[in-house]
Every structure is written in structure tokens, then in C-alpha cells.
Amino acid sequence: MSADLPRDPAPPSADLYDGAALRALEAAATAHLGGDAFALMRRAGEAAWRELLRHWPQARRIVVVCGPGNNGGDGYVLANHARQAGLEVRVVRLAAHPPGSELARRACADFTGAGGVVAEFDGALPGADVVVDALFGIGLSRAPDAACSALIAAIAGAGAPVLALDAPSGVETDSGDVPGTAVRADVTLQFLAAHAGLRTGAALDQVGTLALAPLDLPAGVLAEVEPVAACLDARMLAARFAPRPRNSHKGGSGHVLCIGGDEGKGGAVLLAAEAALRCGAGLVSVATRPAHVAPLLARCPEAMVQAVESEAALAPLLQRATVLAVGPGLGQEVWGRALHQAALASGKPLVLDADALNLLAHHAQSPPADAVLTPHPGEAARLLGISTREVQANRFAAARLLCACFGCAVVLKGAGTVVAAPGERPQVIAAGNPGMAVGGMGDVLTGCIAALRAQGFPAFGAAVAGALLHAVAGDAAAAGGERGLLPGDLIAQLRRLVNP
Structure with missing residues (x-):
């Protein structure tokens, strides 16, 4: 990295x-x-x-x-x-x-x-x-x-x-x-x-x-x-990004592979890929269903989009990647389960979201210690085998329990996102707004964290910086109003915010 x-x-x-x-x-x-x-x-x-x-x-x-x-x-x-x-x-x-x-x-x-x-x-x-x-x-x-x-x-x-x-x-x-x-x-x-x-x-x-x-x-x-935790707001974002050396090259900024987009769900993995590119990943590949290749290339020609129908077809992409962003639009059927299993077995750093978390909950698999899990409260509840109400009743306790159960960094999304990891003081994100309560926002967050991880951030640092970046971008995008805010509006803000 x-x-x-x-x-x-x-x-x-x-x-x-x-x-x-x-x-x-x-x-x-x-x-x-x-x-x-x-x-x-x-x-x-x-x-x-x-x-x-x-x-x-x-x-x-x-x-x-x-x-x-x-x-x-x-x-x-x-x-x-x-x-x-x-x-x-x-x-x-x-x-x-x-x-x-x-x-x-x-x-x-x-x-x-x-x-x-x-x-x-x-x-x-x-x-x-x-x-x-x-x-x-x-x-x-x-x-x-x-x-x-x-x-x-x-x-x-x-x-x-x-x-x-x-x-x-x-x-x-x-x-x-x-x-x-x-x-x-x-x-x-x-x-x-x-x-x-x-x-x-x-x-x-x-x-x-x-x-x-x-x-x-x-x-x-x-x-x-x-103290038991720390609170981060927009004023604390710029300190997390240093200028790149003049002789930087794309290979030095990491290669993110986004895995997802089952039939009819190609938009989710596209959002993750676009976010990863705007957050500075040197290379971004997408492994998805054949039907989504042409639309994704038309929308985002900077991404290298591959049709993947089997674990065998995914293997060379896994080998070239620095970090895997797994879950946006992945689904929980045979195709999604196969790609999810291959990703977990790859030994590569992982950012797991959406259906990757649901598969983790249903099949009792253990992610590597340098993975980042990004559940919303409902997904956290499934991972822990408790109710969403119990998660929301004590978000700090839920984040700690997720860390204890899975041994890796966790971003518990929601109002006042809590980022935790074993041995680290939890961080609360004092940014973001209700306009971000719309489908696709989590896919953007996945791309943000994966891109930072690919560029050299440690797992917990990428989780914290990515969650803060995502929330601050949401606030910037909501300047024209919260209702009707779209994930793409956040992506448009990311480039400016990672270049203080």
C-alpha cells in the first residue's frame, strides 16, 4: 500500500x-x-x-x-x-x-x-x-x-x-x-x-x-x-489528508476492487466505484454481472468493469487488487454467496457492506482482523442476533460488541455514526444530516473507506476518516436542502474535501 x-x-x-x-x-x-x-x-x-x-x-x-x-x-x-x-x-x-x-x-x-x-x-x-x-x-x-x-x-x-x-x-x-x-x-x-x-x-x-x-x-x-470516546466534526477533516508527493503515480495510490451488482442492482456497485475514484484511489475495478458492464462503462469510463459469473473469473481480479469493497448490490443468492466467500478467502483487506454483512450474519464467517464492517442498525442487529431497538438503545455498546464478535473495525452508521475497533477509543462523527437517509449512501461510504485503505490508511484510520469525509460531504451537498439529497450529490463533493 x-x-x-x-x-x-x-x-x-x-x-x-x-x-x-x-x-x-x-x-x-x-x-x-x-x-x-x-x-x-x-x-x-x-x-x-x-x-x-x-x-x-x-x-x-x-x-x-x-x-x-x-x-x-x-x-x-x-x-x-x-x-x-x-x-x-x-x-x-x-x-x-x-x-x-x-x-x-x-x-x-x-x-x-x-x-x-x-x-x-x-x-x-x-x-x-x-x-x-x-x-x-x-x-x-x-x-x-x-x-x-x-x-x-x-x-x-x-x-x-x-x-x-x-x-x-x-x-x-x-x-x-x-x-x-x-x-x-x-x-x-x-x-x-x-x-x-x-x-x-x-x-x-x-x-x-x-x-x-x-x-x-x-x-x-x-x-x-x-474519556470513553472522542467526537469528530468538519473542522477535523483536513488534518487527515496530506498533499501527495510530486512524483506520485497511479500504482502508488492503490487498486480498489468493488464486488457486487447482482441482477438489477448495478447502481449500488457503481456508486461505490465512483466514490473510490473521487477519494483518490489510483485504480478502481468492478466485478459485476454481465448486464451491468456497458451501463457502468457509459457512466464511469474511469472504472475497469469486468463481467464475473464465477469464483474462477473473479480470481485474477482479486490477485491484482489492493483492497476489496464487497457488498453493494451483491445479493444473497448463489452468485453473491460465491463471490463473497472468495473475497473473504483472498487474504486482501476488506470493506464489507450491505449484503456482504447479511451473508456474514447468516453463515457465521469470520472476516480478517484488518477488515472494516459498515452496518446500519438493522444489519448490526442481524450480525449480533438482537433487535434493532437494542442496537439503537446503546450504540456504543453495540459497536463494542460488534468489535468483540468479529475482531475488526466497525462503522455503526446512523445519526451520530460510531466508529470502533479493538483496542481503539470509539469515535463519534458529529456531521451528516437527515437528507442522507436514502438508498445508496452506504455504497458511497464503502467506496470512500476502500479508497483510503488502498492509499495507506490503516483499517481504523480509514474507517474514521472515511466516515467523517462521507458525513461532511453530505452536509456540503445539503446546502441546497436536505430532502431529495442523492448519493451522487455527495460524490461531487468528495474531490474537494480530500484536497484541503
Whole structure:
């Protein structure tokens, strides 16, 4: 493989933390403040107040919904700041939610001692310009009960923008799952560090704009706790691509063989081939059904398209290839199964998608350790023998389990794509849009990853860079609108993005 595109092995990323790591951070931060946990709560409440002012400077009526724990304590501190600033402040809580922690009781006492009033929820919230959700934060790991659900529904029915503290109540911050009702925030302010579960899955429809308040703690405090994942966005793409040497040649940029396109499915393998070419592969071949050869050549004369009807006909193509992209339009019949088996036995690096994953699930085959699997949630569920709902309920856990079962890199597609590999920290892709929910997008991703793999990226690096590139291309292509976005629109963006 070529070294034309060497990358920084650890380009910039944003660290993500789960609930256990966040609690460890709280303990480290408290120790840094001399053991004064209430000082940390005061910082959090003040940061929340500043965030409210930043987004809604004209707000005069504030309703703060407080829960029984420290998240509620943060809300009481915010309410006190708002009251001191002369705003009309109403704190509302459930009758069953008096402050339950020592810190929350102290924050509540400060608020009421200064003249603040706390009201029990009676089925509706007072009129407000902004509602602050300080109900649960990171403290809830189950569906809210009936009383809490009614309060959450009242927040939605208030008709005012919502600032959520730490996390929208009802969203599980480890997984991103929304097992019941949940607050839909306009802004979510995370304290200390970014929360992993707010970056993927169902949480993305609840969090609104994500903000972070590090609470003026030095970087050394964060260094005491290991993050569980990293988050990548468009700003981090260019660092992954270096200019090619002046004396580059096509042989140095790798040879991708795309295998697929059973009868009536030639478009899928064409999309993979076009994407591989636009991402810089030096050579791209296609092994497909005879009926697709002429149409593919007419659309993409740069690809070397071969009619393949048997494993024997595929063998010389396998020998010449650097990387195999297997699955787009492959089908699961005799032809597809034969080509799939030959590809797995070839010893070549693989990118497996679509029917290659379905065949893997049904026939219990093991891919090589340097393969990349690119399942959507339904395919992941088949690979793991669980339901799609179980996959989506904890996308990090599903990605880890796929790595454990198959021993290779995995790109779990969807909102907040999760890229994982054995021994590597998972990466979450903070790019992409709902317009990409259309057939053929995965075929483009397969071509992207295969092309990068052919150019010298290691398996996990190709998976991460390819997933990020694909998502950023989707956002660029959606500049004219998300609905009606086509895979070909992404392909048109790839050349520019791999040449920063």
C-alpha cells in the first residue's frame, strides 16, 4: 500500500465522557477546590445563568424546574442569580421532589432565604420566556415515571425555549437512548466535559444546541479521568489528508476492487466505484454481472468493469487488487454467496457492506482482523442476533460488541455514526444530516473507506476518516436542502474535501 497520504495518527478530537467518568471528574474537581463541593455547584449554576443570558438576553420571566438531586441544586443557584438580577423567577418541583442531597438542600435554602418561592407542580407551568430543565441531568438511567412524564410534557407545552442543565431530562447520557418521555431542549449546557450519549442516536433530537461549561477548572483536572470516546466534526477533516508527493503515480495510490451488482442492482456497485475514484484511489475495478458492464462503462469510463459469473473469473481480479469493497448490490443468492466467500478467502483487506454483512450474519464467517464492517442498525442487529431497538438503545455498546464478535473495525452508521475497533477509543462523527437517509449512501461510504485503505490508511484510520469525509460531504451537498439529497450529490463533493 502507498504512503502517499500519511496522517497524523492522533489528529485533533473532542473527548467524550460517560456518567461514571463525569462523576469521577466531579470528584477530581471538588478535590481541586479544596473539597468544597458546593463551590462547584455555585460555579455550575452561575455558568448556567450566563448561558441563559447569552441566548435569551431579553427574557424577563424564568421558570426553573428543579429535581431532587444536584442537577436541581444547579437550578436553584441559577434561579437565585436570576432573582438577584430582577427577573421574575418561579421555581417548580414535584411534591415528591424536595431537595434530597445536602448540596441541593443548601442551594434551595439560599434561594428561599433570599426571598425566592418554590411551588409544587399542579399540572401546568407558569408563563415563561425561558424554561430551565434542572430535573434530572445525568442522574436518570430509566424511563421517567408518570409524574415526571407529566412534568416533562408540561415543559413541552409551555411554549417557551428550554435550557437543559447537563442533559435534557429523560435522555440517558451514557447511551443517548430515550426510553420514555424526554425534554426537547433548545440549548443543553454540559458541565465539566462533553457527554458521550448526547452525540448519537435518539439524543440528537432532544439536545438542541450543545454548549459546554468547564467551570474554570485547569486542564490537569480533566487529565485525571480517561474519556470513553472522542467526537469528530468538519473542522477535523483536513488534518487527515496530506498533499501527495510530486512524483506520485497511479500504482502508488492503490487498486480498489468493488464486488457486487447482482441482477438489477448495478447502481449500488457503481456508486461505490465512483466514490473510490473521487477519494483518490489510483485504480478502481468492478466485478459485476454481465448486464451491468456497458451501463457502468457509459457512466464511469474511469472504472475497469469486468463481467464475473464465477469464483474462477473473479480470481485474477482479486490477485491484482489492493483492497476489496464487497457488498453493494451483491445479493444473497448463489452468485453473491460465491463471490463473497472468495473475497473473504483472498487474504486482501476488506470493506464489507450491505449484503456482504447479511451473508456474514447468516453463515457465521469470520472476516480478517484488518477488515472494516459498515452496518446500519438493522444489519448490526442481524450480525449480533438482537433487535434493532437494542442496537439503537446503546450504540456504543453495540459497536463494542460488534468489535468483540468479529475482531475488526466497525462503522455503526446512523445519526451520530460510531466508529470502533479493538483496542481503539470509539469515535463519534458529529456531521451528516437527515437528507442522507436514502438508498445508496452506504455504497458511497464503502467506496470512500476502500479508497483510503488502498492509499495507506490503516483499517481504523480509514474507517474514521472515511466516515467523517462521507458525513461532511453530505452536509456540503445539503446546502441546497436536505430532502431529495442523492448519493451522487455527495460524490461531487468528495474531490474537494480530500484536497484541503
